[in-house]
Amino acid sequence: MDSLKNIFFPLAGSMGALHETFKLLVIGAMIESARRISVLTWNGFVDIFFHSAYFYQEDVAYDWLMHFLSKQPTWGRSREFEVTTRDISRHNLTTSGDLGDEEDEDGQLVAAFMPSIDSTHNFYFHGRWFRVTRSTRSSDYRRGGSLKITGFALDNEIFKKLVLQARRDYTMDVKERVHIFLTDDMSYGNWKYVGARPKRPMTSMVLEPDLKDALLADCKEFLSSEEWCVDSLFLGSHFNSAITSDTASGIPFRRGYLLHGVPGSGKTSLVHSLAGELGLNIYVVSLTSKGMNDNTLTTLMGRAPPRSIFLLEDLDAVFTRSVSRDPSSTGTPKESTTSEGSSSQDNNDDSKLSLSGLLNSIDGVAAAEGRLFFATTNYKERLDPALIRDGRIDRSFEFTHARKWHAECIFKCFFLPCKTSSSASSSLSTNDKDASERSFPGSKHKLGHSASLVSGDEIAVLAKRFAEAIPENELSVANLQGYLLKNKTRPKECVDEVEQWICEQRKNTKRPKEGLRPE
């Protein structure tokens, strides 16, 4: 009997343990099932009652939303922050008090605080709850940061309202800015929004008044004739719409400008200034981008919206007389042998841009219309004549080295409010200070101290002395600007030391007159 007990007692014990284990398993399975059911139910509920919208960084809507969200108190209360100085201008965060932007003792913004990546935040819009997640990772490797906004809605109407509201707020806040788009890194024919830059007043451009006025008037006339031509055909669809030449009685509806002349003479700055004046965005293409080819260029041209500026920088960098008419040429200079004898174009074989491709993208049948087309070059004489014939380039403007009057104007513009030569007042209004800062970054506030002690009349005298010392047709306006920036708080010393600086410039530059256009 005892021996039977000895056999069954441990067995009964292990049965009990098995029983307990089984109970635990059942409870675990029930909990897991309940969890799964609740997740499925929640997902089903979310699928039915919630909508999600995604915004990607290369699209301007991303910036509208970032700007909108930066104003939401819940973002300001975020417990995890990313501190940024890089994105301030891009996201215009200077206006977002909720983010707790930090200022130094001069009142200049040094950093902004943004909720960290991958954190989730809630906000309310029109009385509805929304959840937003900011992220940098994306399955599409071409895309950068993204925003996912999820909200309780039966259709996407509320999202439309949200985007419209964000765009309205953004436009109100950045109307003093010019939006810049570049080709994306991979050159898939996509535009990448790179940010909004402050407008640069035309008065800050030291150029012959005739040149500025003629260009501005021409552009305005073009834009107004566009309205006249397409009013009835082109309502409301600003993006991705092209106007066909048929709509304008068969006359191609485009305008092309060539800005040519020495480096640092203000060609690019003038386009920027003009864009601000006309309220247009700028789409910049570098023909030397990796992967650029005929298709990409045509696609890019087609994707830039009407009523914008299309800017081709440094046209001479790709298409020169020497290669343009060679039928076997891809259009890119094949080899330019460096001093070491190696090829500088070795790795550029994937660039399949041809001259005919470029010509077609400018004025072929598939060419985009309704845009202002600007091309800049330092060497007009090197361009293939086909590129700059009438119809492709309607007007050319030449930019020269600095003359004495350039020097006088830029000196005044730098040390006085930006009314170029006219204003002689030493008391700067807030607007004037802002204009001065936009024209010459770094000059605002730093003018203080010694510069503010110099009266407007004295500045005028100093400007004359400065101009007398500057040799004609030798330095660029950019050179002069660089020198003035180095002396931004020392206008008197700047004039006293200018001759020494010119000597140094001549020593540093082996061929000071290189690139000077033949008179």
Ligand SMILES: Nc1ncnc2c1ncn2[C@@H]1O[C@H](COP(=O)(O)OP(=O)(O)OP(=O)(O)O)[C@@H](O)[C@H]1O
């Ligand atoms: N005529 C000008 N008036 C005012 N600022 C000028 C002028 N020319 C040049 N600058 C200043 O010089 C800098 C360079 O100018 P910008 O890039 O427009 O010259 P660019 O002619 O386009 O040069 P590049 O041919 O090398 O591209 C800018 O910061 C601009 O403010």
